[in-house]
Amino acid sequence: MVRTRLYRDGNLVSEGFPIAEVSDHVTDPGNVVWFDLCAPGAADLERVGEELGLHTLAVEDVFQEHQRPKVDVYDSHLFITAYWLHLEDSRLHPVEISIFVTPNALVTVRENAHFDIDKVTARWDASGDLAKNGVSFLLHGLLDYVVDAHFDLVERFDEEVEALEDQLFEERPMTRQDARKMFTLRKNMVGLRKVATPMREVVNTLLRRDLHVVTPEMMPYYQDLYDHVLRVAEWTDNLRDLMSNLRETHMSQQGFRLNEIMKKLTSWAAIIAVPTMITGFYGQNVPYPGFGSSAGFWWSSTIIVVASGLLYLAFKKRDWL
Incomplete structure (x- = not known):
């Protein structure tokens, strides 16, 4: 599945064109090209690499599983790895997103279709007045959607932690199901922290002026994005400490109840x-x-x-x- 878009002077002028035409469009400095690949094969990525002159190591990294969120700087482009997260059956599932950034092209490679790229394009369309900023605008919309998912999750985890705190001091002792819920929540927060904390380095690297990725007009938006990333990382660390305290309190209460029974x-x-x-x-x-x-x-x-x-x-x- 391939999605393509062509912007010229901040206006969307074409969609759905074949990848073979990408090299023709990017030769014009006034054009900005975006295309998306969902679970592509090696041959598809090699063809994309030839069209845009992507580094071989960057193309190989797409197929390396469990990559850490990062930014790799090459002579002609950047390679970014990020993770969008969603909950399914109370379990946290990450979806890896590989991003190639060139001066006038953005390539997104999704691990699977759980990441809804239509919601990203809807954000772009809703802020069309910023489209004149080219790749800087497109990259911000994509990363903002990823970080918002992290923020929504940490808010949900915070509510679950508060519910566990209230339940901890009820007369009814915690059941095995409650203990399993606490373990699952702690495991999910560890998974969130693994992908949310490195995003600070990712966004901070993009803010470097020597990379010329962020335009002056988009700088406040990226700084706001960086603020959200910091809040998610700090909030996650605080929740992890709270979960540790909850676990210690739960163990202390179990010892206290055992002493009461023995008495x-x-x-x-x-x-x-x-x-x-x-x-x-x-x-x-x-x-x-x-x-x-x-x-x-x-x-x-x-x-x-x-x-x-x-x-x-x-x-x-x-x-x-």
Whole structure:
């Protein structure tokens, strides 16, 4: 699947043209070309590399899995790796996006179709007055959509952490399902941090004036994008610390509840031990006060009830029962 666009002097003049025409369009400095590839094969990328003169190492990096978000600077272009994230069945799924940036061309290579490129083009169309900034404008719209997805996720995780905090101090103890939810949330936040934190370096590199990627008019937009990236990274770090505190508090509460249970069991065992001792003592085959009469039975029963009651009141006063 290939999507192509041609801008001239800030106006969209053509869409859906074949990749073979890209080299003809980019020769005109007034043109800006964008095209998108979804899960392309090696032959498709090689053809794109020949059309735009892309470095071989950059083309090879597209097929290298689990790349860190980064910016590689080559003589004629930049190569950017970023990740768009989405949740599916409470699991975080990253979609790798490889981006080639030349003076008047932008190439996006998506790992799969989960990344909806139509939403990116809708953003471009909604800000058409900035299209005269060329590649700088297109790249900002793409990265802004990626960072917004990170921001939405960290907001959602923050709400889930708050819900866990409230639940932690309820009378009802946390179930195994709650513990699994806490583990899944922590795992998702680690995944978000792995792709969101390096984006600071990515955007900061693009802001370098010697690269001439960001036009003066687009500079405030990229600075705002950098601010969002910083907020996501810091927010994620704070949530990770909160999750660690939640886990430690949960473990402390489990130890506290275990101590409460042990106190109750010990108290009941002490109460039961007294009648056991008395009946065991009178069970010896020797005469005792009241031996051979019903008075001995009533005396032993009275001692058992009184001693057990006194122990119960003493333990209850200490809040052991």
